[in-house]
Amino acid sequence: MTGTSSPTPPAADGRSTRWNGHKARRRADMLDAAVTVIEEHGTDISVQQIADRLRVPRPVVYRHFDGRADLDDAIRRHILESLLAELLPRLRPDGTMKDAVRGAISTYVGWIERHPHLHRFLTAADPHSESSGALAGARDRIGGQLADLFAESLSRFGIDRNRARPMAFGMVGFVDGVVNSWRAAPTLTSEQVEGILTESVLALLEGNARSLDVPLTRDTVIADVIARAEVARA
Template sequence: MTGTSAHSTSTASDGRSTRWNGHKARRRADMLDAALAVIEANGTEISVQQIADRLKVPRPVVYRHFDGRADLDEQIRRHILDSLLAELLPRLRPDGTVRDAVRGAVGTYVGWVERHPNLHRFLAAGDPHGASGSALAGARDRIGAQLADLFADVLGGFGLDPNRARPTAFGMVGFVDGVVNSWRADGVLTSEQVEGILTESVLALLEGNARSLEVPMTRDTVVAELVARSVAAHTA
């Protein structure tokens, strides 16, 4: 009886702990959603009080869920990047031609930045000297790694060193990020112009590398056909 009672008590305690942890996670997510709404409405200089006011809770309640202001800002950046990656990563599983794939991914990123300028500025403000925060670096790694895997599969299929894929993929990510940051800083060009410049530049980079490696790819190549040819070449 004693053992059964102890087990029941432990199970009940574990259940309460799980529910409490779930409640804390939901409250934390609510606070991050509120922070993004405040940034969208008011700009990057936000206070904890503004987040608390939006949630109609005392300011200490917000701090209770984070390890100080630096942790709060980092978690806000992670939340912003999660919303961006939710739109962008699916576009890195390309359909159609190479041109379609590049235009789709670039257009998604440029469009997101144009719709959410304050969120983008908040990310940039967290990286004032080019030293990426962990959230920003993690997002670049995820995007670069997904592109690198795609490139590596094609190169490997044609009997080429797949290690060439990673620097190309991460170089493209850095280039696109740099152009977009410059555009948002000066605001001279339209989003359509920036999208066009980036699309043409990335396509030129891909075509140039393909020619140098004798990979049968141009901007009008259907991606699925390119992958199929690389698989066929690998198994021949």
């Protein structure tokens, strides 16, 4: 019995591909413009302000988004990507534990201090909106990267890797809660908040390390811990 071959799908139209690229760039330009308007005028912005920034008619902005809610969600995702691009590289083992913790916290708090309107725009998301899910996803990425780091360290000492996840996400939740409280009532300087968060997170790390009999303190060089663990397992 002779089978029939499925029809070959038509090749993509080059003009369509170029148009899609143009639309993506145009959309990115609009999100950049929206971020600039928020930075300058605060969270209560209009589509007209975005259009004015780009020198286009207001309906042109809406051509790239399914209404205002979709636009706001896209802006929040755009802001989150900018924040994560600064923060995630700091969540890598380098220097002492204190260096690593202080570097990550300083980056996060510093970003918020430099971009207070963007932070307020992020935290004002409707809990049921798509951007609220994106914000939760960003926390998951940060917590997940921390969890992977902790899990790798624990496994080198023969300790269950599953202990890492609650430790990592607990720290992310703690930092997030302290920062949100500070921004709602900024009675402390950013340096004071960084100091409180750094000391608190280091205390949590050292306390968990002691309970698991892991030789880890704030002054431990992370590379040395990894090297000692590898020697012990050899």
